Amino acid sequence: MNPVPRILAFDIFGTVVDWHGSIVREVSERHPQIDANAFALAWRAGYQPAMARVRSGELGWTRIDELHRLILDELLLRFGLDHLGEAQRQHLNHIWHRLDAWPDSVAGLTRLKSKHLICTLSNGNIGLLTDMAKRAGLPWDCILSAEVFRAYKPDPRTYLGVAQTFDAAPAEVMLVAAHQDDLAAARACGLMTAYIERPLEFGAGQPKDVSPDPANTLHARDLLHLADQLGC
Template identity: 55%
Template sequence: MSAAPSGASPPAPTPKVLAFDVFGTVVDWHGSIAAEAERLLPGVDGDAFALAWRDGYRPAMRRTMEGGRFRVLDELHLEILREIAPRFGVTLSREQEDELNKAWHRLEPWPDSAAALARLKTKFIITPLSNGGIGLLTHMAKRASLPWDAILCAEVFQAYKPAREVYRGVGRVFGVPDAEVMMVATHHDDLDAAQDAGLQTAYIARPLEFGEKHTELKDSEPRSRHPLHFDSIHALADHLGC
C-alpha cells in the first residue's frame, strides 16, 4: 500500500460500529403514523396529522433540555399529541391517547431495512442511535425484525442528538475510537453533528420520508461533506463488502 500524498488526509479506518438514525432512515414514520391516525381517528387527515405531530418534536426536545430534566420520547410524543389533537377537532380518551402514542413503537420499516441490516451485522456491530427511548426502540425492533446488536439512544446518554455526548457515547460503550464509528442517517444535520464529534458518516436517501405529497420537504441531494451517499441500506452493505 502506498503512502498518502504529502498534505492529503489519510484514509478513514474501516468502521467497527455502524450507528443508525431510526426515524426516517430505518423506518417510515410518516406513512406509519398517517395510517394509524386514520385507523384510530376516522375522518382525520392522516397525512396532516403525522406532519403536525412530527413538527412538535424539536421544540419539545428543546424545552425539555432547557428545563434541565431529561424525558423519554414517549413523554414528549404524548405532550405533542395533546397539543395537536384539538386542531383536528379530536377529543381523546386516555385509552385512545395511549394507543395512538404507542403507534411510534409500531412504525413500519422501509422495505430494505431488515434484510440489509442483517447483511451488515455479519461484519459490524450495528446499533440504533436515536432520540427514541429504549422501550420504544426495542418494541419496534421486535415487531419489524430489526436485528440490532444493542440499543443505544438518547435515554442511555440522558441527552438528545445533536448533543456531542450522544455521538461520542457509542465508541465509549463499545470500546472503539470515535473514528471507527460510522453514523448512518438520512438527515444531513445529524451527519454534520456526528462528523463534528469525530465519527465517520454515510447518507441514505429516503426521498419519501415525508410522504409522496411532500417530496419538496426532503433534501436528498449529495453533499461534499458526506461523500458516502447511497440509495438504500443494501447499497451501503455492498460498499462495505457485506
C-alpha cells in the same frame, strides 16, 4: 479508500423506519374523518421544539414517549379528537412503537451485521426502540438511545457515547442517517458518516432533497446499497 468502520450506529426515525407512512396508515384507519397526512406532519413538527425544552432546562430529562404525548394532547384538540379517552390516547401515542421498517431495512441490516457491530443511536427511548425492533424484526446487536446518555442528538455526548460504550475511537464509528444535520454533528465529533436517501420520509407530497454532501464518508440509496459499498 475509506477506512472501514467497526461500529455502525443508526438514526431510526426516517432512516430505518417510515414514521410518516406508518402514522398515516394507522390514523386513516382509526380516524378517517381527519387529514392523516397533516396530523402526521404536525406531530413530527412538534418533536424538535419539545426536545429544545429539555435541552434548555425548561423541562428536566423527559423521554420521547412523554414528549410525543405532550405534542399529541395538543394535536387532538386541534384536529377535533379531544374526545378520546386516556386508554385511546395511550394507544395512539404508542404508534411510534409500531412504525413499519422501510422495505430494504431488515435485509440491509442483516447484511451489514455480518461484518459490523450494528446499534441504534436514536432520540427514541429504549422501550420504544425495543418494541419497534421486536415488531419489525430489526436485528440490532445493541439498542442505544439518548435515554442512555441523558442527552438528545445533536449533543456530542450521544455520538461520543457510542464510541465509549464499545471502547472504540470515534473514528471507528459510522453514523448512518437520512438527515444531514445529524451527520454533520457526528462528523464534528470525529465519526464517519453515511447518508441514506429517503426522499419520501415526509410523504409523496413533500419529497426531500437527497443530494449528496461530499463531507459524508458514504452516500447510499438505501441500506442494501450501503451494504454493497461496505462489502457486506
